[in-house]
Amino acid sequence: MTAVDGTFTPRPGAAPLPRMIRAQAALETRMLLRNGEQLLLTVVIPTLLLVLFSTVDIVSVPTGQTGGSGKAVDFLAPGVLALAVLSTAFTGQAIATGFERRYGVLKRLGASPLPRWALMTAKTCSVLVTEVLQVVLLTVIAFALGWSPHGNPLAVLLLLVLGTAAFSGLGLLMAGTLKAEATLAAANLVFLLLLVGGGVIVPLEKFPDAARSVLELLPISALSEGLRDVLRDGAGMPWRDLGILAVWAVLGLGAAGRFFRWE
Secondary structure, three states: OEEOOOOEOOOOOOHHHHHHHHHHHHHHHHHHHHHHHHHHHHHHHHHHHHHHHHHHOOOOOOOOOOOOOOOOOHHHHHHHHHHHHHHHHHHHHHHHHHHHHHHHHHHHHHOOOHHHHHHHHHHHHHHHHHHHHHHHHHHHHHOOOOOOOOOOOOHHHHHHHHHHOOOHHHHHHHHHHHHHHHHHHHHHHHHHHHHHOOOOOOHHHHHHHHHHHHOOOHHHHHHHHHHHHOOOOOOOOOOOHHHHHHHHHHHHHHHHHHHHOOO
């Protein structure tokens, strides 16, 4: 409002776009952190898996090729970090967006001054903030369990960013094309399947060669194996894994942009 001759007159208009995006991202983050089911996926399950499999001899893990050791946590920590990205960027975002679409929330937000692309940007920012919190928590727990990471931080950052882009695209594609109930079932099923077959807990070396050659092309496998090569073995830039994630990111985000339905 503006003051004219001691009186106030309304000055209608939308807030600046960056402010709208920040406000929506903060709202999305608060909603995610207050959701018990989302916290189960994003915090509780990865933490329990890291602690349980690091302290109990359930699955034998291979030793590192160069700088790694035979400690279970050195194998598990990178995989659990990949699982955290999967749980937030794919499973949690797909379920939340699917039900927002069902209840007409996306339709109403799409008619607001906030552009649709800005709404998706805000959702992406919310995912990134949540992932930062996850990574910090899981890293602290892993250090307490005796984790000794190696490698280039830039390579780790690139893997996490491309992994987030790939899983976000796939999650939005699922949420924008399937019914909410189908998204809920499919997202949780994919989460469980990738947990088992994506090199997170069970080494890919345990699978037959034919199956392994296919599993290695999955985004969760590329992310977990890439993080493991860097953080456990002290390898350089994992170009093959980065390439796989980049392809999934382009395909997922492109398909989501093409086929996403707001109603």
